[in-house]
Amino acid sequence: MDAKELLQKVRKIEIKTRGLSQNIFAGEYHTAFKGRGVIFSEVREYQPGDDIRDIDWNVTARHNKPFVKVYEEERELTMMLLIDVSGSSDFGAVGDEKKEVIAEIAATLAFSSIQNNDKVGVIFFSDRIEKFIPPKKGKKHILLIIREIIDMKPESRGTNIDVALKFMTNALKKRCTAFLLSDFIDNHDYFSSMSIANRKHDLAAIQVYDKRDARLPDVGLVRVRDMETGADRWLDTSSAKVRKAFDKAWYERQQKLSSTVGKCGVDLASVTTDEDYVKALLALFRNRAGTRR
Template identity: 40%
Template sequence: MQLVSAKLVESLLAGNYRSVFRGPGIEFDEVREYVEGDDARLIDWNVSSRMGNAYTKVFREERELTLFLVVDMSDSLFFGEGETSRRETESLLFSLLSFAAVANNDRVGAVFFTDRIEGWMPPKKGKKHALSLIQTMIGFEPTGRGSNLALALRTVGEAVKKRGICVILSDFKTTGYFRDLTLLSHSHDVIAVRVVDPLDEEYPDSGLVQLEDPETGRVILGAGGLRNYRRQYQEFWQLHRRQWLRECHRRRIPTLEVRTDEDPAAKLIQFFRSRARR
């Protein structure tokens, strides 16, 4: 894992790590008189009204960033069609991002959630801390089964006051979290990473089988031998994906989808390169 992440950092993140993020790593420094060409969105209206002239806020780049990983540990992450589960793909992404932060001398922390907050590791620097994070991630045995992303986002928003980068690792098979996602994006640079299994896109041509929801235990019959059933299944998850993309786009939250049959490192490199070109 360290060898793969080192290649990832060397090929991209070590040089462009900060350039791909919008907002974090910047803190307020002072105000000065507004001059033509300044961003009007940065005008400090309180100071301007007192001084009788337009003043703008000036920010400076911090020496270090804080990367905070919001990690879905619900039971739906354990299942999939291929050799690699969503949980394993999620662990690879988690490890790569943690090592990337260490290579750039940044702090990294994480919250693990199901239908409750399962674990919290505050942001720290150093390779030892990153290895502890990864060990916790790989060996984690959650007590809950469901997924309450809204609670996790709300917890991060209340606990992490200093602006940073929040990366959400989840299959996003949950509801009721968009309000909290909006609030978190106001104070942090949020990136939504959706872990996708081939079964999320197409139901296999099979006989009549019992399907159990891993988070609720509810059982239904799956008629994979019926073309209409497979079509409706595909249309449902296509709609779910479009809604997720639309809601994230409305909030200007970058999205990344990583399939379990894809190389997570290659997907991260592609994602950060596209961000750096914008």
């Protein structure tokens, strides 16, 4: 992709996603995530109704009566985007390629964040950390991020979500809001790292997948390629047994994902490459806002 074409794509995404963030997501992001970034302010004596989890046991022991920690909302929050750039993100059979949808969702989230004067950073990952862009403010920084998303050429093709989550936990000392964008086609175990990451930060997961990831059409004998390993194989899609096995593998992967995010307390939104992701994002934001009232 030459420089002119890259700039045109960046501009196209900017126009669409900036408009969405201003006109549709105005207030939704902040309502869903406000209060999640908090800092310690002071201690005061315990009062009936206070959450016992906020008791400062050291101060309580010194004064022989209970004291609780008081927190206040940070005026400045940080958003981190963890973006899967593995080989499978290049796949697109029904609708756009997954990486194109991920790029638009990431841009919409980023523009929504800067409406509230928040910082935005990105972790690009495959089965390794491909690139880390530290959080900064401003439109210029967001456009840099969009250019990187569009023009990213990963060195590896595999997927390892565990690596990305561990990197974020170690790299960011301050609590942030984080969005993990991936198709979640990953055979590694990431339960522990997701649980730890969500305790330290405020993590949400957004799955972007193609309908052909979930179901094979009956089109006879076809050659398919694993986008991450490059391995080719022939599949007889006219075989009910083959299609059933494919459906089962997808179902088990989705069950694993649902179980993992559920046990870790992570909110999940799923969107296909041929549907409007706006509804899925709004549902994610409003669900979070509702459960945190």
